[in-house]
Amino acid sequence: MSSLIGFASLVLAILFNAYLIFSNFFIKNNGKVFNLFIRTSSVLTIISFFSLMFAYVVSDFSNFNVFQNSHSEKPLIYKISGTWGNHEGSMLLWVSILSIYGLLFSFTKNIDLKFKQETLLIQSSIHILFGLFIIFTSNPFLINSVIVEEGLGLNPILQDPGLAVHPPILYAGYVGYSIVFSQAIASLLNHNKNKDWISVAKKWSLISWTFLTAGIALGSYWAYYELGWGGWWFWDPVENISLMPWIAGLALVHSLLMAKGEQLLKKWIIFLSILCFSLSIFGTFLVRSGILTSVHSFASDASRGLFILLIFFIITGFGFLIFLLKTPESSKPINFLFINKASALVINNILMIIATLTILLGTIYPIIVEVLTNDRISVGGPYFNSTVIPIMIPGFLLMSIAPILSWQTNKVRNARLYVLGFVVISFIVLIQSYFSTFNTWGVLGLILGIWIILASCISIISSSKINYDFKLLQKINPYIAHIGVGVAIIGITCSSVFKNEYELNINEGDKFQIENTMISLEKIEMTNEINFQALRANFLIEKNKKIVARIKAGKNYYPVSKMITTEAGIFHQWYRDIYFIVGDQKDNNWFVKVYINPFVSFIWVGVLIMVLSGFIGISKR
């Protein structure tokens, strides 16, 4: 029953949108009717999504999708997250978020009515394309042809609280760019008459970027403790394609800031708006077509791939074509000086686009090579580390001083203070690293990170009177975001450059010492949980002969899907993580791998600061 309601409301939603678009060619819908249609279609799509979720929650195995991806013994949270833990459901989630955003946007005030309607019409067209995609190639409402009592279960690797919320948040980021895209196209079609869309676009691009940041970080954190590889970023194709719209979106947010400085880079902003959404759809395409192998691989199906490729081509091609035909004229010449805000932002924008293209090239290069030569190659960490990072470094350097530059002149306030600060930091870091382990990247990253934090702090202190209220928070928000970046850079540098790995063969009761910490393997136990069997090794961590922590690491075995997952045990300290992996048993000894990851927590804290600052930015009027 819920499948029927879900399917019918999805079809109705598409019909409503189709009617709206067609009728717009012949009659002028008045604002109220128009809003009614848009909102009804949005609500119908959301109903459709919730009826699928309902089928999951009550374990309605007459729905084929539920049967294939759920199991009645799963905890409730994973029944809910099972809704988007599969290809069909996650596409429905995609479209639902599109609808929610459309609904929210339809309530925007202070914006030209015609412009608003055109934006929503473009949203509706996107909705129709993806809606048809769901109905024809990935229908989650198919009825199961056999009557069954039990489902096949959710992929156990996805049964994790972090991953339960990762897809909706990530999609909230991806799909948010659709509004920015639609606005850009609508403004091109409107011959760029009104300019108030810039402030609306700023809000939406910030919303998307903030959610995207949170989504990527959640995925990365999940990879850190669930995959058990000791790292948190693997340059996996799917990670790369989420990073591309993220970087492009960062460029967009900053370009929109320039609009505030009366120096409108309209052409550039519109280009970035189109690019961000194009990259989002391209990401959706690459993941959903199963064309790239990664931890995100789902069953691949050529017809699905072709369909999304077509959608990608239509939307992106349409966007860039309109951009080509109706290129806005440059309004004012930009006030470029040797070093002022405008030039710093432009240089940063260029660097970000180069970084995006570099990642794009590395991600699709294997496809090009395989088409041309039939060889299968893979492009991994070394390529990205040695290309993307050097491109980003000058950007980070500029970023650290950008907020203190002025729009109009070459002058830098308190320049001496900053130079002094930079020299002192460099000196301290160099001396420190000379007496410990010297590593060029490590030194560079540390200086950059600390310098960014310090420069931002100096700016905050020198630019505003201390007056604690929310307004102040909004005013210093750019610096807060940059402090977050600095903290994250320190975490990224230390955790990748200074990490250590230890391999051990030990038995119950054995003690060992790693970097001044006594660790003992207390015992190994097997337990039966609701839907899996767990093997856990209990590690005792001692300091000064006192027990400071008990850490469990091990494996889970999921009988329904016959899969084993690694459950890393992590002892968090603010300055390092001790990361345990338990391997196989051999001759009564257990193979244990211990990673010492310094300053990993800084990454998550840094990202958290960025996300918070994103929300503060959104709240700004």
Add this chain to the structure above:
Amino acid sequence: MNRLIIFLPLLILLMICFFVLMYLLSNKDPNKPPSALINKNVPIFISKSLYDSDYVIKSEDLKNKKVLINFFASWCIPCKVEHPLLFEISKSYPDVYLLGLNHKDKSNDAKNYLSQDGNPYDFVGVDSDGMIALEFGVFGLPETFLINENGKIVYKFMGPLTKEIIKNEIIPLL
């Protein structure tokens, strides 16, 4: 010059779409790694019959006939999906020897499964510990191998067989 830069995104888009389309149309599947066993001899194995442990089948027994080896299990739902298609092969090509290998399964479950859904196999061998599957490099169930008269593996398919796969890829080799 300016015009050219504005054309660039469209050109890049066309190029990306072209390569990706070529890739999709060439039916390459990154989840289907080329089997190292293609054109190699059948791995040496020995397997007891599911129904009578006195009967065994050995890799040498597979000489001088075309053999379709199908790894299956009662717990494997995709196997259930491809199951009816195996009957079609056994009916249309009675010369082909259909060898089912029951992978990591309980023998009672397997027997129940074959009595319910029917038994298309000429011989059902037991691979309870999965060692034979390991020799064949099986990734996941079901998986199907075609072996020619010389005992060489000529074709391998991962996942449930479909009508199209059988028609386009297996039958031409029979």
